[in-house]
Amino acid sequence: MLKVQGLVSGYGKVQIIRGVDIEISSGEIVSIIGRNGVGKTTLMKTIMGAIRPMAGKIEIDGKDFTKKPIYTRAADGVGYVEQGHGIFPALTVEENLKIGLGINNMKKSKDLSIAHEYFPILLSRSKQKAGTLSGGEQAMLSIARVLVAKPRIILLDEPSEGVQPNVVNQIGEIISKFSKEMNITILLVEQHLKLIQSISQRAYALDKGVIVGNLTREELLDNDTVASYLTV
Ligand SMILES: Nc1ncnc2c1ncn2[C@@H]1O[C@H](COP(=O)(O)OP(=O)(O)OP(=O)(O)O)[C@@H](O)[C@H]1O
Secondary structure (H helix, E strand, O other), rough: EEEEEEEEEOOOOOOHHHHHHHHOOOOOEEEOOOOOOOOHHHHHHHHHHOOOOOOOEEEEEOOOOOOOHHHOOOOOOOEOOOOOOOOOOOEEEEHHHHOOOOOOOOOOOOHHHHHHHEEEEHOOOOOOOOOHEEEEEEEHHHHHHHOOOOOEEEEEEOOOOOOOOOHHHHHHHHEEEEEEEOOOEEEEEOOOOHHHHHHOOOEEEOOOOOEEEEEEHHHHOHHHHHHHHHOO
């Protein structure tokens, strides 16, 4: 479904991602784990088209995405939940969700039912300004906003950030549920060990811009093994 080969990217002339290979099948939930600053967000942004690769190839469903810009991704079924959730705080929950439907559909009363089906709390908060939501609700909104476009793959960058532990569990269960029911592939960047372990089928470990581990589900469930990739 997603195939990344020999990917090199960074900022200016500085290489942060230094030859990454990743392969994910349709419907899989796969995590990228690694310490702070190893390049996880840079990798996600490169796959998403926000950073142009210096070398390598990105394929999604057999189509070459290497040089495609970020704004074509949503129409091609690729959703991105950026680190820090990326919601619009001055807009209402409903307006944020409508943005997920695409700029052309903003004024139409399009179907947001998928968002409400998986995140019912957002229905009761429809008219509330997104900036006044709790951390957990903001995380839910950021995921729901991508979900309304019915993507085939979602890149999720640290959805647990600023979210209470019990709500992180709840969000994890919802991600697993819609991934299974809608056959959505998930590439997850996380530091939150429990979330990684509860929903990932396997994981890649990233260190200094290269893949240093390819962990099976069994290896992921071993706290010491995972911790060795997450701690400094
Ligand atoms: N816009 C930028 N310009 C230059 N360097 C950057 C930029 N964004 C990130 N970097 C650098 O790239 C490196 C990797 O950062 P990145 O955010 O990808 O790491 P990360 O693994 O996602 O970290 P974290 O877990 O803290 O989010 C860091 O050294 C960072 O300082």
